[in-house]
Amino acid sequence: MSTLTLGKALNEGLRKAMENDPKVLVMGxxxxxxxxxxxxxxxxxxxxxxxxxxxTPLAESGIVGTAxxxxxxxxxxxxxxxxxxxxxxxxxxxxxQLAKMRMRSLGKLSLPVVIRIPCGGGIGAVEHHSESPEAxxxxxAGLRVVAxxxxxxxxxxxxxxxxxxxxxxxxxxxxxxxxxxxxxxDSADWAPLHSAQVxxxxxxxxxxxxxxxxxxxxxxxxxxxxxxxxxxxIDLRSLNPLDIETVTKSVNRTGRCVVVxxxxxFNGYGAELAARITEKCFYRLESPVLRVGGFSAPYPxxxxxxxxxxxxxxxxDAADRTFAW
Amino acid sequence: xxxxxxxxxxDTPELDRPELIQLLTPEGERVEHxxxxxxxxAEDVRDLYRDLVIVRRIDLEAVALTRQGELGxxxxxxxxxxxxxxxxxxxxxxDMAFPTYREHGVAYCRNVEPLTLLGLFRGVSHGGWDPxxxxxxxxTVVIGSQTLHATGYAMGIQRDGVLGTPSAxxxxxxxxxxxxxxxxxxxxxxxxxxxxxxxxxxxxxxxxAISEPLERQTRIPLYKRAQGFGFPGLRVDxxxxxxxxxxxxxxxxxxxxxxGPTLIEAFTYRMGAHTTTDDPTRYRLKAEEESWKLKDxxxxxxxxxxxxxxxxxxxxxxxxxxxxxxxxxxxEGCRSMPDPEPLAMFENVYADEHPMxxxxxxxxAAYLASFEEPASGEEAK
Ligand SMILES: Cc1ncc(C[n+]2csc(CCOP(=O)(O)OP(=O)(O)O)c2C)c(N)n1
Ligand SMILES: [Mg+2]
Numbered sequence: 001m002s003t004l005t006l007g008k009a010l011n012e013g014l015r016k017a018m019e020n021d022p023k024v025l026v027m028g029x030x031x032x033x034x035x036x037x038x039x040x041x042x043x044x045x046x047x048x049x050x051x052x053x054x055x056t057p058l059a060e061s062g063i064v065g066t067a068x069x070x071x072x073x074x075x076x077x078x079x080x081x082x083x084x085x086x087x088x089x090x091x092x093x094x095x096x097q098l099a100k101m102r103m104r105s106l107g108k109l110s111l112p113v114v115i116r117i118p119c120g121g122g123i124g125a126v127e128h129h130s131e132s133p134e135a136x137x138x139x140x141a142g143l144r145v146v147a148x149x150x151x152x153x154x155x156x157x158x159x160x161x162x163x164x165x166x167x168x169x170x171x172x173x174x175x176x177x178x179x180x181x182x183x184x185x186d187s188a189d190w191a192p193l194h195s196a197q198v199x200x201x202x203x204x205x206x207x208x209x210x211x212x213x214x215x216x217x218x219x220x221x222x223x224x225x226x227x228x229x230x231x232x233x234i235d236l237r238s239l240n241p242l243d244i245e246t247v248t249k250s251v252n253r254t255g256r257c258v259v260v261x262x263x264x265x266f267n268g269y270g271a272e273l274a275a276r277i278t279e280k281c282f283y284r285l286e287s288p289v290l291r292v293g294g295f296s297a298p299y300p301x302x303x304x305x306x307x308x309x310x311x312x313x314x315x316x317d318a319a320d321r322t323f324a325w
Numbered sequence: 326x327x328x329x330x331x332x333x334x335x336d337t338p339e340l341d342r343p344e345l346i347q348l349l350t351p352e353g354e355r356v357e358h359x360x361x362x363x364x365x366x367a368e369d370v371r372d373l374y375r376d377l378v379i380v381r382r383i384d385l386e387a388v389a390l391t392r393q394g395e396l397g398x399x400x401x402x403x404x405x406x407x408x409x410x411x412x413x414x415x416x417x418x419x420d421m422a423f424p425t426y427r428e429h430g431v432a433y434c435r436n437v438e439p440l441t442l443l444g445l446f447r448g449v450s451h452g453g454w455d456p457x458x459x460x461x462x463x464x465t466v467v468i469g470s471q472t473l474h475a476t477g478y479a480m481g482i483q484r485d486g487v488l489g490t491p492s493a494x495x496x497x498x499x500x501x502x503x504x505x506x507x508x509x510x511x512x513x514x515x516x517x518x519x520x521x522x523x524x525x526x527x528x529x530x531x532x533x534a535i536s537e538p539l540e541r542q543t544r545i546p547l548y549k550r551a552q553g554f555g556f557p558g559l560r561v562d563x564x565x566x567x568x569x570x571x572x573x574x575x576x577x578x579x580x581x582x583x584x585g586p587t588l589i590e591a592f593t594y595r596m597g598a599h600t601t602t603d604d605p606t607r608y609r610l611k612a613e614e615e616s617w618k619l620k621d622x623x624x625x626x627x628x629x630x631x632x633x634x635x636x637x638x639x640x641x642x643x644x645x646x647x648x649x650x651x652x653x654x655x656x657e658g659c660r661s662m663p664d665p666e667p668l669a670m671f672e673n674v675y676a677d678e679h680p681m682x683x684x685x686x687x688x689x690a691a692y693l694a695s696f697e698e699p700a701s702g703e704e705a706k
Contacts, residue, residue: 033608034536057506057542058468058534086467089508124397126426127451128466266681295689296682300670302397302448307667307689317692 001184007177009151010040010116012185013158014078018048024162025070027054027063028080028116036080038118038177060090064115068097071111076162083174084119085128091136098167099142113167114158118174119147120212120262121309124302131299132211132263137169138240138272145240146193147171149214151181153237156190164193173212196243198250202232205256205319208247208273210236213260213310220315231319239269247273248280255286256322260310265293287325290318343546343560345592348567351620353628361571367635373566374626374636375644376410380430381623382648383439386655387429387446391601395659396446400427404564404596407622408529410434411569412497412591415577416460419494423462423475427529428499435461439651440658449665469507472498472526476513479522479580488523488583495523495580497573503534505550506542514554514588523580525573526551526588529563531595536608551588563593564622594620667693 004012018024026041026048032055035042045053056063060081067077081087087094094115101109121130138145144166148154154172161168191197199214200221209217214235221231232250236242251257257277259270274289292310300308348363349355365373384402391399402409409430416422422431429442437454444450445464452463465471475498482494504510505528517524530547532539543550551558561572569591576587594617598605605614630636671686 029534030536032536035607037535037602055537055541058503058537059506059508061508062506089467124448126398126446126448126466295670295685296679297670297674301445301450301665303664304667304670305448308670314692 001182003180004151004155004183004185005177006148006151006154006173006179006181007038007040009155009181009183010158010172011042011044012183013155014041014044015047016185017078017159017162018044018052021076021162023074024076024078025052025054026078026080027056027067029056029058029063029082031055031080037082038174040116040172040177041080060086060088061093064090064093064098064113067113068093068101068111071113072109076112076114078114078116078162081115081117083125083129084117084131084133087115087117087133090115094137094143094167094169095140099140102166103142110165111167112162112165114161114164114170115168116158116170116172118177119171120173120175121299121302121305122175122212124305126302127299130302130305132261132294134169134171134239134261135263135267135269138269143167143169143240144194144238145169145171146238147173147211148237149173149176149209149211149235150179151183153235155183155185156188157193157237159188160190160193171211176212176215179215194238194241194243196234196236196238196246198232198246199235200231200233202230202254204230204254205232205258205322206247206250206254207231207233207258207260207315207319208236208270209233209260210239211262213262216310216312217260217315220312220319223312224316224319229319242273242276244276244280247277251277251281252284255284256319257281257285257289258292258315258318258322259289260292260315261294262309263294264296265291266296268293287322290322292318343548345560345562346568346572347562347565348571349565349625349629351564351625353625353632355567355629358568358571361568361575363567363571365567370626370630371636371640373410373414373570374623374630375647376414376430376433377406377566377623377626378644379648379651380406380410380433382652383433383655384429386652387443388597388601390443390656390659391446396443396601397448398600398602399446400600401595401597402427402429404594404617404622405529405531406430407566408527408563408569408591408593411566412527412573412589415570415573416497417494417577418460419492420577421456421460421462421475421478421494421496423471423478423496423498424464425468425471425499425501425504426464426466427501428464431499432461435459437461439655440662443655443659444662447659447662449662469500469504469509469513472500472504472510472513473516476517476522476524479517479524479586480520482523483520488581493523493581495525495577497525497527497577499527499529501534502528502530502532502539502542502547503537504528505547514551514556514586517586518555521583521585523583524586525576525580526586527573528588528590529593530590531563531593533595533599533605533609535599535603536605538609546590548588548590556586556588558588558590560590560592563591564620564625566622566626593622
């Protein structure tokens, strides 16, 4: 067991994957000597060399496009997109090529590419550095989409994603990079990559979250408990595929559900959850599934981000509102 | 072609060494260039000097304010003052500039309030000035995007039929060495070339894209890329304000008279960190920074003024005083800059009404108000 930050857990996970498989490559802007702007790849170039840890030219479409080519040649590239808002120049390669090549080749081609994206707000950054673009990717068939929320999962999920024969979009909660936990780096006894986890059991309301919002929901659950309300918090971990079993089991018991994410509510991932839960748990629901998230406006200047991001109060408010029906 | 020649290292064989257009040496000696005659009065030079000193001071002040927690971040222009003031002062009122996030010197030339720039980095706004009023577009953070906008704008100027007339205009697109790898920038070169658009591509090659040295982006000097796209490219000493002014003036004039695009590579150096969150000691040597200190863009103008008796001690003192006063106002203005109203988030998202967003806005307003309700007999819900 060692105490690791989420960022360091990712670093250790990448290191393990590179040690275990010489085909694993790391590529992106500033990932080499600098170790990435968040230091997630710190020390990897020093230990594995410039051939395996590539400081690429500054071009996201180029990075993902060449990662596809490397994968076609048998490599397993792990791409770092420096910030969420800079994945869009690569959107064409991801959506049009990466996601669809297996089907186009009748299964003859595999693209085991992982695209790591630090996501979410709350760090006081300038524009394009605080976005939550997951819905664009969950909407694209052919991509697996996961989001870690804590160091233990970060360590496991990055290795599981690299091992996946399919392309994986891997979201990292950037404002949680410095959160610490005990991680057993010698064990590989992990929950399946695409499973959700109940991170706090409860009775009255199911709260669904992923990535950076999980911690906020856990805090909300503690606050609710003081007022005698018991929230069950589920960390979805995987957005596509979704572990709907774990979700419905909980909602069928509580009869109430609140979904929390930083992305705008309108057409966000929560819309899919609400629809699916309504179908699966219709007769057990005591109230509609409520969503808490960003507004239908672009991510604001950082002095307003605390208002835009779902916080404890807005989550508690939604939990309360599920009792109004 | 060796890698060294990309950076113009001094040991490059003479033949391979790219030509660097220079009108003022680092020692402050005026040199002539047959293609770039430049006639500056003593007052012109003193004005340029004042500009350089002031933008450096704005920059230093912003870095200090970031350290004090007043700004979230700052992208310093330290070392690039001449490239920005030289090119910025070459623009006329009709021209339109498309900056990155580092063009504070050009912003100054276009009369954008420094405090407004600080507001962006403080997190009060995403921009906030009127691009039309200033002939200066908003800062673009996504690398390279603005080069296409500048090209399209130039295509518009073309279609207005003003080229060659007194109301002729051109655009200037600013970008870095790293940006030259982006698809957008290369596409902008293609569009500008095939349409012969009135645009100047002004690349500040400051040798670094965060931690990545120039070699990660190119194996030939950047200005030479223009040839492949079908328009002229040239390299200018980016720390020489005279040369930057002369070269940009000429390129803009060519554009305004219908002679199409030019790529200017201003060869300079990012003296500071990439931004205030960056630590350059992790990836570059102090010795490199020290060698560029000798080419300081401000010192050489000062040396020229002194050497030619164009300014006395009183002048330099006065410039310092002006800069100090400006820094003081900036500091105070920044500290007292109010946060935006929470509901401002919903402003300017759409021109026409959008009932669904308005509903969200009203719900949020009611939610905020619920915290302010005076305590009554009834318990707050
Ligand atoms: C599309 C995109 N990818 C990545 C980034 C993150 N980023 C910000 S600045 C920068 C380096 C830019 O280098 P250069 O073009 O040389 O300009 P400089 O910062 O040196 O002025 C990077 C990678 C970004 N802003 N946009
Ligand atoms: Mg640069």
